[in-house]
Amino acid sequence: MVQSMTGFGSAEQNGCRVEIRSLNQKFLDITIKAPASLNQLDITFRNSIKELFSRGKFDVSVVLSGESSAALRINTALVGQMMGTFRQLQADFSVPGTIDINTLISLHEMFIETEQHLDSEMIIGVFRQALGNLHGMRLKEGACLAGALNQLTGTVLAMREKISGLCGRVTIAAHEKFNERIRTLLEGKDIDSTRMLQEAAIMAAKIDIAEELTRLGSHISQFGETLSQGGSIGRKLDFILQECNREVNTIASKSVDYEISSITVDMKTVIEQLREQVQNIQ
Numbered sequence: 001m002v003q004s005m006t007g008f009g010s011a012e013q014n015g016c017r018v019e020i021r022s023l024n025q026k027f028l029d030i031t032i033k034a035p036a037s038l039n040q041l042d043i044t045f046r047n048s049i050k051e052l053f054s055r056g057k058f059d060v061s062v063v064l065s066g067e068s069s070a071a072l073r074i075n076t077a078l079v080g081q082m083m084g085t086f087r088q089l090q091a092d093f094s095v096p097g098t099i100d101i102n103t104l105i106s107l108h109e110m111f112i113e114t115e116q117h118l119d120s121e122m123i124i125g126v127f128r129q130a131l132g133n134l135h136g137m138r139l140k141e142g143a144c145l146a147g148a149l150n151q152l153t154g155t156v157l158a159m160r161e162k163i164s165g166l167c168g169r170v171t172i173a174a175h176e177k178f179n180e181r182i183r184t185l186l187e188g189k190d191i192d193s194t195r196m197l198q199e200a201a202i203m204a205a206k207i208d209i210a211e212e213l214t215r216l217g218s219h220i221s222q223f224g225e226t227l228s229q230g231g232s233i234g235r236k237l238d239f240i241l242q243e244c245n246r247e248v249n250t251i252a253s254k255s256v257d258y259e260i261s262s263i264t265v266d267m268k269t270v271i272e273q274l275r276e277q278v279q280n281i282q
Contacts, residue, residue: 001230003282004141005056009134011126014119015065018130022138024280025057034062037118041127048128052135054232055282062127079104138282145277146227152274153220156244159267160220163251163260164213209251209260216247234281241275 005024010017030046049058086099223240226233245268252264 001139002142002146002227002233003053003135003230004138004145005234005280005282006141007134007137009130009132009137011129011133013126013129014122016123016126017061017063017065018127019061020130020134021059022053022056022134025055028053028055029057030060031058032060032062034060035064037064038062038123041120041123044124045127048124048131052131053138053282055234062123079107082107142230142281145281149227149274149277150224152270152277153223155270156267156274157217157220159263159270160213160216163209163263166257166260167209167213209254212247212251212254216244216251219244219247232282234278237278237281238275241271241278245271 005022007022008020010019012018028050030049032042032045034042034045045060045062049060082104083099086103089095090097219240223237223244226236226240248264248267248271252261252268255261255264
């Protein structure tokens with residue numbers, strides 16, 4: 001299935017919440033924000049992402065609260081020593097005022113962080129659940145992208161068929177133009193068959209776009225086949241569209257017909273729309 005590079009997934013269990021956002025990126029770029037106590041799981045998180053995705057920018061947030069977060073306790077012995085010292089200072093230097101809870105709260109030394117109990121398997125499970133939700137959203141978005149791309153490629157093929165239908169009229173017009181040029185060259189002189197054949201060959205080469213139309217149709221067909229395969233296809237689709245654009249540019253440069261030239265302008269616009277959509281496919 002086609003997979004978009006844009007998505008969001010989250011999961012929460014027992015005080016552990018994981019949020020994962022992904023955006024389009026040429027390569028795989030992973031940023032993880034998690035408590036320092038989870039540093040040992042960093043490689044596991046990254047490998048889990050690499051198993052499912054090959055491209056995209058991933059922003060991961062892991063938050064622990066409740067039972068999963070570290071608890072704090074008060075170092076009562078230290079607080080007692082501080083209280084005694086403060087009272088002694090007041091007595092020795094006649095310092096006015098009272099020692100209250102606000103004074104103690106500002107003393108970070110009184111807090112002791114207890115050893116944190118981490119359920120690594122549970123945290124990894126929550127992470128993979130969030131990753132699965134992200135994957136599902138990317139696939140859903142990818143299906144929408146595939147539908148839009150198929151519609152746009154259908155538009156390109158319709159334009160190609162229209163140009164192909166105009167080629168006969170262009171050939172007749174070119175034939176008349178060629179005859180007019182021959183009459184100008186002769187001006188009552190004897191016919192130089194060699195020169196005439198040379199002129200015919202030059203004009204035919206200039207206006208013949210059959211080969212470009214054939215290659216364009218082949219590229220669009222390959223685009224559709226690649227799109228139906230799914231997987232990591234973004235780069236390949238982008239390359240195929242570059243080739244399509246090259247063929248359309250050649251058709252435009254060879255065209256001696258205003259209507260064909262106008263169609264190629266519209267065709268290049270549609271191909272650019274295709275390329276913009278493809279940038280968001282893995």
